[in-house]
Amino acid sequence: MTGELARPPASLPAMDGPVPASAAPLLALRARRLERLRATVESPGPAKPVPPVPAFAGPPRAWSLARALGGRVLRGTNGSTVVLEATGPLALPADRLVRLPDPIDPRHPLVCLDTETTGLGTGAGTVPFLVGLGTWDGESFTVRQFVLPDHPDEPAFLDAVAAAIPASGWLVSYNGRSFDWPLLVTRYRLHRQGPPAHAGHLDLLPIARQVWRHRLPDARLASVEAGVCGIRRSDDLPGALIPERYFAYLRTARGELLRDVLRHNRQDVASLARLLLVLAQGLDPDSPGRSMPPGDLSGLGSAYVRRRRYDEALCYFDGALARAGEAPGSLIRGVPLAERVTVDRARLLCRLGRHAEASSDWRSIAQAGGRLAALGWVQLAKHVEHRERSPARAYEMAMQAAAVARRERASGSPQRWVERDLERRLPRLRGRLATARSDGRATRPPRLDCALADGGPVEARALHDHAGCEGRQVQCSRIGSPRLAPRPQDEGGDGPCRQEGVTCPGPVHDPPCWHGWQTPHPEAARIAPQVHAPLLPPRDHELLMVPLQHEVQARAPGAEILVTGARQVRPPHQG
Amino acid sequence: MRVYAPLGTAQALDRYLAEPDVTAGITARRTLPARPPDLCPFPEWLAPPLRGALERRSFRGLYRHQVEALDALRAGEDIAVVTPTASGKSLCYHLPVLQAVFEDPSARALYLFPTKALSQDQLAEVRDLSALAGMDLAAAVYDGDTPAPMRSVVRSAGQVVVTNPDMLHAAILPHHTKWFQLFQQLRYVVVDEAHTYRGVFGSHVANVLRRLARICAHHGSSPRIICCSATIGNPKQLAETLTGRSMRVIDRNGAPSGEKHVVVVRPPVIDERTGTRAGAGGFARRAALSFLRAGRQTIVFGRSRVAVELLLTGLREALRTGRGPLDRVRGYRGGYLPGERRRIEAGLRSGEILGVVSTNALELGIDIGRLDAAVLAGYPGTIAGTWQQIGRAGRRQEVSAAILVAGAGPVDQYVASHPEYLFRSSPEEARLDPDNLHVLLGHLRAATFEIPFAAGERFGAVPADDLLAFLAEEGHVRQADDGRWYWASENFPASEISLRVAASENVVIIDTGGPRPRVIGEVDLFAARTLVHENAIYLHESRQFHVDRLDWEERKAYVRPVDVEHYTQAELAVTLKPLETFAESALAAGGRAHGEVMVSSLATIYKKLRLETNENLGWGRIHLPEIELHTTAYWLAVDPAAVAGWRRAELDVALVGSGRALQTVASVLLMSDPRDLGMVAQVRSPHLERPVVYLYEAVPGGVGLSPRLYERHAELVRGARELIAGCPCRDGCPACVGPRSETGEDARGLARRLLALLKVERASPSRAA
Known part of the structure; x- marks a missing residue:
């Protein structure tokens, strides 16, 4: 827009406008033309006769394009399409693909699909001008390419593509689910048609990311092809240049400009076939994954986990572990493969409820002392605290995790999530240990009672302790009033802690927690008269903050309430 | 202990007006009589469930304008509904849409609202209504906040799609093939708050609607258009220009209203010599207090974000010492987070919130129910805006009150001394130019991207071939052998056009005072330079935050809460440079011209002002990049020979004084928002090498105000001279040539002499350029 606004300062030549001197004549020319346009816009006048369509000059583009590319012309009712065909041997044990994380029904014919387009957007103005389809006939693989000779030929082009995709066909693409296919659908919609029917669509991009990405610089098809199939393209046309090639062809009608594009597309389609072959070989039912390196097996395992196919996932994890020795020094996301x-595997075992096996995996990770040792200790601490009910041992393990976290921070690669986890876990475990000691046996925090201004008995429920300020958030409720669910902000360590300038990390709401501890205490009625009034306004619930010492005087924040005796009630059997 | 007691609105108003300095300042007091409802029976064809839903809401019938709207749509007309705030305008589109969906569940409707907040509001409304009718309506908002998994559902199944013009332009129309279910079955397009679509923004929206119509035609639908607008001077023209269709205007309001008192108050002069008047803020605050203490729901409109925060601070302070409903008074403005705003709106509807201080963000039709009183701290700048803000007060049965407290600005003073301007003139006209070449070409590109153009096809009223041929030379469009024009570029043309003037980018304001950083608000890029520059005091809900750091690249301002006695006010230095003259002609002793200019603004310094007294406590520098505005201007150049004997200071005073008078008259003459025109006076223009007064348009590219000023020059100068001559002040006041303290001595006389030089045109039509 601003470019169009920038007309030269014609009537004020001496002025230093934003227009460089050399560009001025050009812009002046454009400005004059814009002025003429302005006249047509401002006084449209009667409708002008439709300008005659430019006279047809020379042979149709389709013929010259077909000649230049060595293809044939397919004439439709609404234009023409240029088709090229190439066949080569490529045996694919397609029945094995039924074992893929996203399985393919082997009864359907596979159709490898790749398009070349006039841009990367999927809006209505981006045109796929070349569609490559690869199909098998026994052990021979045929790539058929459909080229759009000119914009007006699109209906015929789309018809030809639709005719070449069988309704029972199973598409195989690379990022085709989110790009190529939606874009083709767009074109059919633009011409008020439905898209061609097909039975299924396997997008290899997510599989490639899971299985091979760990050993490749990126997940582009060319990189995967190079890394997995060992094929390096020479003189390949970079994808970014393809739209401009097509526009150049449209301007000049020189079909040979598209030769490189066609080769690029043919190779892409062939790559899809080759990647399928690699996968099929890896899915050998007799010895799954024998042909794949252990790192790929681990990725395949993760892919199965995502599809909730846990048996296969475990099988591939086990396979990868058994053969981890084959790839010494191989790292996956910066961590040795075996680790x-x-x-x-430990995560998967947890998910399957096989906690004993999981904990032995966590233990081996923790004791190995590698980068993930802190994770191992934390997981063990959880296991010991919640399943074995031993806060003391859990605390020791959390301390081990803290030691690893300190080491990693010292070595310049802090593990922030572990640190964050421990910031909450350690104080909480300490609290559990302390109350366990003070009560002799109970692992729950002491209870506090206080009374309402109107004399009604209340029950105080400790929501959580603020380790930072030695304070405790207490919810006082009229006995018998409905239970108030703790609000998230009440649990977040907000309120008095911050006012006192102490950052309090707040509680961990991980079960088991004392939030569920709530029946009205039989002692409450007996104790209430001893408490000085007035305490709380006659509301049903009030949140207070009281120091951890039991006999206290505290002012509730933000309200004129004097709390003169939030006191601990000993369990009845202790008197 | 309570020192206030509930009172009626009328008594609270009287109590305020009885205060001596207020009584002296009243320049107008009008009573708008109560109006009974004009009810019509439900149309017979209305679907029984819908009728049932309305009856459950205890409707006994529909208001006249609603019935007229329904009948006109039924007859296949496009309509423009122009009735005041809270007159049940939205039923004029909800009902026909629900009726269409009831008759045919495959029918679709598209709602366009200028803001996201309105979208959410009306979505809730239409869902409520359909639920009451027992209909299973798929209605959803589609905007930038719609989560990705929801989007495809809305595309394929949304019966009512609620969105905004920007989203329609950039995300829906270019992807119309994914929306084919919508475009095949589109029955209604609702354009609400159509009066906001004026100027360049309106021109863009008109072109977006042209693209929409093209796409509907391609997919085989021809939806009816329902425009709704606040009261403006030219609703029919606006709606027709905007939509390119002929519209039936429905403006006979059938909704009832109680008696309403409208009072214009001018704070008295407190310094006779300089003509300084008491601030509007204090008077507005007292008015609001009177209503709030009486327990009346009150809205206070401030003119800027800072003004709103200062008013809120003052109100709360007064309520604290006087024991008032402190917690029930809230602020509301752009920059508050959406959730916070929704809570305030709900609080106003439920009555839980008693008072709200707002910018014109609440001018638009967000549903906050009906309030008892509206207090306008300063003239909002337009008659239409004034009535909209006044319209926020108005119960169906009871008495309501609205008080306009005039500020010190010249336009405010003009309105205060000529209240008939407010009560008698028709509201401003909304202007837009859909055939603005720059706007048109941009959208033509986008339209070509969406669907190729056939030879001879028109875009709006304009034949497209010549324009497309022009675009073809730039290489993004080509004409193929079949004569059609195709998009032939990798670019995505819709992304190259931004519909709105204001930068869509925001600076988020992050409070670092808490245990973890927290976003408390946002501010647009342009305002960020003056609101959240480093060391600024940013006010939010009357709390003060100090801006520790403004990360301009990352668009983040880091603040922490403070409690200080001052706030900050930044200054913008504006420089102007002419780029091209479109037309010029000679005057008695000078020349007039209009053309293209570049206005650069730079935030230079900020002042620290004491909260209560505005006493200056110090200042600091602001280091931020310059922002450029490429626009059109009208300017008057004075022959240097004619003012040869003048002292430089005199010339300066005369230029600024006559510039102010011209600006005031121009905003009245063109019925435009005074803020649409900026003024720059140069004693010796570095470019024209003579004294010049520029009136430039605030909108990039301009909306055609400057050529009109150029054409109506004679009227303009005559008006300015009359304004100065008729002003009762002694030697310059804010209502004519500006306050004396700023422009020095005898500003009136000097300005009149200068205007005389610019008055008569010579016999010879033009000078050599």
Whole structure:
């Protein structure tokens, strides 16, 4: 817009406008033309006769394009399409693909699909001008390419593509689910048609990301093809240049400009076939994954986890662990292969409820002392605290995790999530230990009672302790009033802690927690008269903050309430 | 202990007006009589469930304008509904849409609202209504906040899609093939708050609607258009220009209203010599207090974000010492987070919130129910805006009150001394130019991207071939052998156009005072330079925050809460440079011209002002980049020979004084928002090498105000001279040439002499350029 606004300062030549001197004549020319346009816009006048369509000059583009590319012309009712065909041998044990994380029904014919387009957007103005389809006939693989000779030929082009995709066909693409196919659908919609029917669509991009990405610089098809199939393209046309090639062809009608694009597309389609072959070989039912390196097996395992196919996932994790020795020094996301796979397996075992096996995996990770040791200790601490009910041992393990976290921070790669976890876990465990000691046996915090201004008995419920300020958030409720669910902000360590300038990390709401501890205490009625009034306004619930010492005087924040005796009630059997 | 007691609105108003300095300042007091409802029976064809839903809401019938709207749509007309705030305008579109969906569940409707907040508001409304009718309506908002998984559902199944023009332009129309279910079955397009679509923004929206119509035609639908607008001077023209269709205007309001008192108050002069008047803020605050203490729901409109925060601070302070409903008074403005705003709106509807201090953000039709009183701290700048703000007060049965407290600005003073301007003139006209070449070309590109153009096809009223041929030379469009024009570029043309003037980018304001950083608000890029520059005191809900750091690249301002006695006010230095003259002609002793200019603004310094007294406590520098505005201007150049004997200071005073008078008259003459025109006076223009007064348009590219000023020059100068001559002040006041303290001595005389030089045109039509 601003470019169009920038007309030269014609009537004020001496002025230093934003227009460089050399560009001025050009812009002046454009400005004059814009002025003429302005006249047509401001006084449209009667409708002008439709300008005659430019006379047809020379042979149709389709013919010259077909000649230049060595293809044939397919004439439709609404234009023409240029088709090229190439066939080569490529045996694919397609029946094995039924074992893929996203399985393919082997009865359907596979159709490898790749398009070249006039841009990366999927709006209505982006045109796929080349569609490559790869199909098998026995052990031979045929790539058929459909080229759009000119914009007006699009209906015929789309018809030809639709005719080449069987309704029972199973599409195989690379990022085709989110790009190529929606874009083709857009074109059919634009011409008021439905898209071609097909039975299914396998997008290899997510699989490639899971299985191979760990050993490749990126997940582009060319990189995967190079890294997995060992094929390096020479003289390949970079994808970014393809739209401009097509526009150049449209301007000049020189079909040979598209030769490189067609080769690029043919190779892409062939790559899809080759990647399928690699996958099929890896899915050998007799010895799954024998042909794949252990790192890929671990990725495949994760892919199965995502599809909730846990048996296969465990099988591939086990396979990867068993053969981890084949790839010494191989790292997955910066961690040795065996360690990474053990972690993945332990997580899966947890998910399956096989906690004993999981904890032995966590233990081996923790004791190995690698980068993930802190994770191992934290998981063990959880296990010991919640399943074995031993806060003391859990605390020791959390301390071990803290030691690893300190080491990692010292070595310049802090593990922030572990640190964050421990910031809450350690104080909480300490609190549990302390109350366990003071009560002799109970692992729950002491209870506090106080009374209402109108004399009604209340029950105080400790919501959580603020380790930072030695304070305790207490909810006082009229006995018999409905239970108030703790609000998130009440649990977040807000309120008095912050006012006192102490950052309090707040509680961990991880079960088991004392939030569920709530029946009215038989002692409350007996104790209430001893408490000085007035305490609380006659509301049903009040949140207070009281120091951890039991006999206290405290002012509730923000309200004129004097709390003169939030006091601990000993369990009845202790008198 | 309570020192206030509930009172009626009328008594609270009287109590305020009885205060001596207020009584002296009243320049107008009008009573708008109560109006009974004009009810019509439900149309017979209305679907029984809908009728049932309305009856459950205890409707005994529909208001006249609602019935007229329904009948006109039924007859296949496009309509423009122009009735005041809270007159049941939205039923004029909800009902026909629900009726259409009832008759045919595959029918679709598209709602366009200028803001996201309105979208949410009306979505809730239409869902409520359909639920009451027992209909299973798929209605959803589609905007930038819609989560990705929801989007495809809305695309394929949304019967009512609620969105904004920006989203329609950039995300829906270019992807119309994914929306084919909508566009095949589109029955209604609702354009609400149509009066906001004026100027360049309106021109853009008109072109977006042209693109929409093209796409509907392609997919085989021809929806009816329902425009709704606040009261403006030219609703029919606006709606027709905007939509390119002929519209039936429905403006006979059938909704009832109680008696309403409208009072204009001018704070008295407190310094005779300089003509300084008491601030509008204090008077507005007292008015609001009177209503709030009486327990009346009150809205206070401030003119800027800072003004709103200062008013809120003052109100709360007064309520604290006087024991008033302190917690029930809230602020509301752009920059508050959406959730906070929703809570305030709900609080106003439920009555839980008694008072709200707002910018014109609440001018638009957000549903906050009906309030008892509206207090306008300063003239909002337009008659239409004034009535909209006044319209926020108005119960169906009871008495309501609205008080306009005039500020010190020249336009405010003009309105205060000529209240008939407010009560008698028709509201401003909303202007837009859909055929603005720059706007048109941009949207033509986008339209070509969406669907190729056939030879001879028109875009709006304009034949497209010549324009497309022009675009083809730039290489993004090509004409193929079949004569059609195709998009032939990698670019995504819709992304190259931004519909709104204001930068869509925001600076988020992050409070670092708490245990973890927290976003407390946002501010647009342009305002960020003066609101959240480093060391600024940013006010939010009358709390003070100090801006520790403004990360301009990352668009983040880091603040922490403080409690200080001052606030800050930043100053913008504006420089202007002409780029091209479109037309010029000679005057008695000078020349007039209009053309293209570049206005650069730079935030230079900020002042620290004491909260209560505005006493200056110090200042600091602001280091932020310059922002450029490319626009059109009208300017008057004075022959240097004619003012040869003048002292420089005199010339300066005369230029600024006549510039102010011209600006005032121009805003009245063109019925435009005074803020649409900026003024720059240069004693010796570095570009024209003579004294010049510029009136430039505040909108990038301009909306055609400057050529009109150029054409109506004679009227303009005559008006300015009359304004100065008729002013009762002694030697310059804010209502004519500006307050004396700023422009020095005898500003009136000097300005009149200068205007005389610019008055008569010579016999020869033009000078050599």
